[in-house]
Structures are given as C-alpha cells and as structure tokens.
Amino acid sequence: MESRTKREKNIKISNKWMIVIAVLSLLFIIFFAVFFLGFNKKYYVIEINGVHAGMVKNKETAQKLMNNARKELGKETDSLVLVDIHVNVREKRSLFGGIENEEAIEERISQMMSSHIIKQRERAYTVKINEFTVNLRSSQEVLELLSAAKNKYDVDNQFDVELVLDPTRELNVLTTKVVNIEEREAKEAAAVMKSAGVGEAVALIEEEIEMATTPEDYDLGLQSLDFGDTVEVVEAYVEEGQVTTLSEAIELVTKEQEKNKIYEVVSGDTLSQIAEKNETTIDKIVALNENIENKDSVIRAGDEIIVTIPEPELAVVRREEIYYEENYNAQVQYIDNDSWYTTETVVKQEPVAGYRKVVAQVNYRNEEAVEREIIYEDVTVEAVPKVVERGTKVPPSYIKPLSGGRFTSGFKFRWGRMHKGVDWACPIGTAIKASSSGTVTKAGWGSGYGYVVYINHDDGRQTRYGHLSKILVKTGQRVNQGDKIALSGNTGRSTGPHVHFEILINGSQVNPLDYMN
Structure with a gap:
C-alpha cells in the first residue's frame, strides 16, 4: 500500500515537470518566433536633414509621400520653390514600432520642407531679340509688348501679332507671326463659304477685278508689316526681381538707341555726306573705323565703314x-x-x-x-x-616728281643695257614729290640708286626715286600725291646731279611716261 502511494506520488511529480518543460518549450518557441520574425520584417525610415520624418513599408511609398509633399508646397504659390534638404530613405528591421499613418508623415514632410525654403523662382516668359532679353509675367504681356512696337507704324490696327511654335527649333520655342486681320478674316470666311459650296462664285468675282489705271484705283497706305529682327519667346523660371514690368519693357524695346551698321561708300560720297545721311558725326565715324585716320582721310567707292544709327531694339519693316x-x-x-x-x-x-x-x-x-x-x-x-x-x-594717274628739270634719258636701251626709268637733270637740293599717294616702304641707301625712296600705291604699283641727297620721309609713312619726300642729289651710280624715277607693275619696271600726266 505504501509502495503504491509512493509510486503515485512520483508520477504526479513527473507530470508536473513535464508540464513545466512543455510550458517552457512553448514560451521559448513563441519568443523565438516573435524575435526572429520581428527582426526579419523590413521597414523604411524617411529622414530629412538627419531628422526622422516617418516610417513606411517600402521605398515606393516613401517616394510617393515626398512627391505629394512637394506638390502641396507648390500649390501655395505660382513660383518655382527651391528647398535646401537632404532626403535619406534607409532600411530598418525592428521588433517594436511599426508603419506610421501616411497622411501624418506627408504633413510632417511638408512642414519640414517649408522650414527649409531657400529661394523662389517666378514663372515668366523670356523675350530674346538678338542679344537683348527681357522677362515678362505672362504670354499676354509678351503680345502687348510686341503690339506696342507694331502700333507705332500700324495706326489703324490692320495687323495682329501671334505667338507660334518656331518650326526650326526642337525645343518649345515660340516666335512671332504678324498677320493681316482683314486677310485672316477673309480666309476664315472663305473656308466657311467653301464648306457651303460657294467657292466657285467667289473665284469668278475675283477674276473680274480690273487693273488700276489712276491713283484713285490704288489701295494706298500700309500694305505689309513684320518685325525686322528674330524674336524668340520661352517659358522659364527666373529669380525674384528679374521680371520687368510691361511699361518698362515697352520703353526698353521701342526707345531708339545708337547701333552700329555697315555703310558701303558710293561714288561721290564724302565723310561729311555719310555722317549727314546716317544722322551721326565725322568724329564718331573716325572713332569707329581704325582705317580712317582723320576727317581728311581718302575713302573710295566700295569701301565698307561702320556708322551708328538710331534704332530700337526691335525693328519693324513695312x-x-x-x-x-x-x-x-x-x-x-x-x-x-x-x-x-x-x-x-x-x-x-x-x-x-x-x-x-x-x-x-x-x-x-x-x-x-x-x-x-x-x-x-x-x-x-x-x-x-x-x-x-x-x-x-583712262588718264595717267601719276605726276612728274619734280618741278622743272631737264629730261635727259628715257625708258630704253642705253650703253648696252636697259635703262628702266626716266631721268631729269636738276640742281642738287631740288624738291622731289610723291608721284601718287601711297605708303613709304623703303627710305635709305639703295646701292646703285644711292639714297632712294620706294612708295607702294593703292593701285598695287610702286614708284622709286633715286640718287637723292636727303630723304625727308620714313618707312611706313603715308604720303599724298605731291607731298615733298626728298631732295635731289648725285649719290650712287650717277653721272651728274639728277633724279632717277621708276614705276613698277607686279614687280617689273614699265615706261613711266605712259602713266604720267
């Protein structure tokens, strides 16, 4: 009896331990499962400038909330808003905590962005005319600006300015199209009539129009109008303060300013006439053109010179x-x-x-x-x-290089060789003049020539003056026809006091008497 009681007691103890072990095992399994699963479930933490903004289930949600917050920020203004933020989305595994409410996260992100706004850019329309640019608030203001330039010459408002896509540009660049309002309305009416089947009747009426035979038959006045400069218009965002008011823009674009242009000299022109034609001064022309030394400089037909003319930024041609x-x-x-x-x-x-x-x-x-x-x-x-x-x-274009003198030798064979110039005997010290205008290319000793002067002329020819006693010009100096360049002498290979004179074409001597007055 006692033995049975003892055995039953041992069984009870054993059962208790089994229950304890089972409970502990179950707790271990639950703890392990929670621990393992908790740390293997991924979350994504959004941080802005290092500050926690929220936790979401995936990166796509994080990007969506960032985009929504940016849109909300943009709705508050028509400007382009720039914010100084660094966004970091990182993966996190966590036993505690979890996904937060998306609306709350989005609101938090929006507030953090608002607190880090650094600059706002205004929406504008940039108008470019050659090198000139101006920013306006709307496309309507652009049209009003262009119309202001047009209206100076279109007093009866016959033409209208439109903005159209520039077909030569890949990007969305607008340009101008000036249309005749009456013609536009006529085309629209013709399209309506054509659809109604009356196009042939209109064509017959047009054929009956007679040619003009008196001044009264002509449609006098403005016939066509356009802008003389290319206009480009693009939509852009610019910094605050860079948008110009419409009235200021009209003043800038239509006010006449001095601009450079090329003027081609025609026969009979003088610098004073050119200045008068172009409403400028001779001094300004000289200042703008390096090749014009002073008001007495020689200009020739075909020369191109720079002049200034008063002209607005946007030209109108009509x-x-x-x-x-x-x-x-x-x-x-x-x-x-x-x-x-x-x-x-x-x-x-x-x-x-x-x-x-x-x-x-x-x-x-x-x-x-x-x-x-x-x-x-x-x-x-x-x-x-x-x-x-x-x-x-064609008259000779060269003059005798001295006054007086006795002609002693011509362009001919002499003493067994060719004498390649002409000589005039004259007292030493006689003034020698430039036979034609040009630039001195040599002024010094020239072996058999003695002291000699070479002058290159504007027509490509060259003259030489030899056997001189004194030279009065320097290499590089510009001389005019008749200017005194030297004194005659008896230097070099010379048989007596005289001046030797040559004319060269393409480097070869020709008979000077054929080219002299």
Whole structure:
C-alpha cells in the first residue's frame, strides 16, 4: 500500500515537470518566433536633414509621400520653390514600432520642407531679340509688348501679332507671326463659304477685278508689316526681381538707341555726306573705323565703314503705297568721246525739271526708306535731260616728281643695257614729290640708286626715286600725291646731279611716261 502511494506520488511529480518543460518549450518557441520574425520584417525610415520624418513599408511609398509633399508646397504659390534638404530613405528591421499613418508623415514632410525654403523662382516668359532679353509675367504681356512696337507704324490696327511654335527649333520655342486681320478674316470666311459650296462664285468675282489705271484705283497706305529682327519667346523660371514690368519693357524695346551698321561708300560720297545721311558725326565715324585716320582721310567707292544709327531694339519693316506729286529730273544722257580722257566732260544740254504724279511702293525699316519702286506715273510736264559729252580714255594717274628739270634719258636701251626709268637733270637740293599717294616702304641707301625712296600705291604699283641727297620721309609713312619726300642729289651710280624715277607693275619696271600726266 505504501509502495503504491509512493509510486503515485512520483508520477504526479513527473507530470508536473513535464508540464513545466512543455510550458517552457512553448514560451521559448513563441519568443523565438516573435524575435526572429520581428527582426526579419523590413521597414523604411524617411529622414530629412538627419531628422526622422516617418516610417513606411517600402521605398515606393516613401517616394510617393515626398512627391505629394512637394506638390502641396507648390500649390501655395505660382513660383518655382527651391528647398535646401537632404532626403535619406534607409532600411530598418525592428521588433517594436511599426508603419506610421501616411497622411501624418506627408504633413510632417511638408512642414519640414517649408522650414527649409531657400529661394523662389517666378514663372515668366523670356523675350530674346538678338542679344537683348527681357522677362515678362505672362504670354499676354509678351503680345502687348510686341503690339506696342507694331502700333507705332500700324495706326489703324490692320495687323495682329501671334505667338507660334518656331518650326526650326526642337525645343518649345515660340516666335512671332504678324498677320493681316482683314486677310485672316477673309480666309476664315472663305473656308466657311467653301464648306457651303460657294467657292466657285467667289473665284469668278475675283477674276473680274480690273487693273488700276489712276491713283484713285490704288489701295494706298500700309500694305505689309513684320518685325525686322528674330524674336524668340520661352517659358522659364527666373529669380525674384528679374521680371520687368510691361511699361518698362515697352520703353526698353521701342526707345531708339545708337547701333552700329555697315555703310558701303558710293561714288561721290564724302565723310561729311555719310555722317549727314546716317544722322551721326565725322568724329564718331573716325572713332569707329581704325582705317580712317582723320576727317581728311581718302575713302573710295566700295569701301565698307561702320556708322551708328538710331534704332530700337526691335525693328519693324513695312511696305507702304504712297501718292505724291513732284518735280523730277530725267536721267543724264551721255555722249562718249574716245579721244578724250575720262576726266574731260562738256555739258551739251542743260536739264529742265519735269512734273509728275506718282504712286510708289516704299519699303521701310523703322523710319528709314530702304527701297522705292514707282508703280504708277503720270507725267504732266516732260523733263528735259542733261546731255554730257565725256571721255572714255583712262588718264595717267601719276605726276612728274619734280618741278622743272631737264629730261635727259628715257625708258630704253642705253650703253648696252636697259635703262628702266626716266631721268631729269636738276640742281642738287631740288624738291622731289610723291608721284601718287601711297605708303613709304623703303627710305635709305639703295646701292646703285644711292639714297632712294620706294612708295607702294593703292593701285598695287610702286614708284622709286633715286640718287637723292636727303630723304625727308620714313618707312611706313603715308604720303599724298605731291607731298615733298626728298631732295635731289648725285649719290650712287650717277653721272651728274639728277633724279632717277621708276614705276613698277607686279614687280617689273614699265615706261613711266605712259602713266604720267
């Protein structure tokens, strides 16, 4: 009995231990599972400038919340907002804690961005005209600016300015298109009529329009208008303070300022005439052109010189048909005389002005008329032309290099060899002059020439003056025809006091007498 009781007691103790072991095992399994699973579940922590902003389940959610916060910040202003933040999204495994409410995280991110705003850029439209740029607040202001430039010459508001995509550019760059309002409306009406089947009737009416035969038949006034400079317009964000008011922009674009342009010299031009034509001064022309030394510098037809003209930033080009009455002169009639030099002319008949009524098409750039074509002319009094007889022979362009002197030797064989110039005997010290204008290329000793001067001329020729006693010019010096350059002498290989004179073309001596007056 006692033995059985003892055995039962041992069984109870054993059962208790088994229960304890089972409970401990279960607790261990639960703890291990929680620990293992907790540290293997990933979260993503969003940090802005090192400060915790929230924890989300994946990177995509983090990016979505950042984008939403940026959009909310942008809704508060029409400007481009720049913020100084560093965003870090890092992976984290955690037993405690978890995913936070997305709306709360987004609000927190937005507040953190707002506290780190460093700069706002304003939305603007940048207008570029050549090298000039100006920023305006809207495309409407751009159109008003361009219209202000147009309206100076379009007083009846016949034309309208449109902004269109520039087909030559890959990016979204706008440019200008100036359209005739009446023509645009006519095209729109024609399109409507065509759809209604009345296009053929309109074509027949147009065919019946007669040619203009009197000034009253012409549609006088502004015919076409456009901008003379390329205009580019782009949408951009600029720093605060860089947007110009519309009134200031109009002042900048339409106000006339001095600009450089190239003027081609025509026959008969002088510096004073060129200055007057271009509303500038001779001093300004000299300052702008290195090759023009002073007001007395020689200019030739075909020369290109820089002049300044008053012109706005945006030029307007237009064509007008105008009517006027005027006295006019007939074209000069010439009678050629092959036995005269071109410097010789005789007026055979004096001109008498005529009178006419004119309709002309005139092309303007701003205020300047650049081209004129007469499309109608009614001559009431015929002009009598001026008749001039003129020579056709090219005159010699070189003068004798001294006054007086006795001609002693010509361009010919002499003493068994060619004498490649001409000589004049004269007392030592006689003034020697430049035969034509040019630049001194040598002034010094020249072996058999003795003291000699070489001058290169504008026509590509060269003259030489030998056997001199004293030289009065220096190499590189510019001289004019008739300037004193030296004194005659008896230096070098010389048989007596005289001056030796040569003309060279392409490096070879020619007979000077063929080229001298």
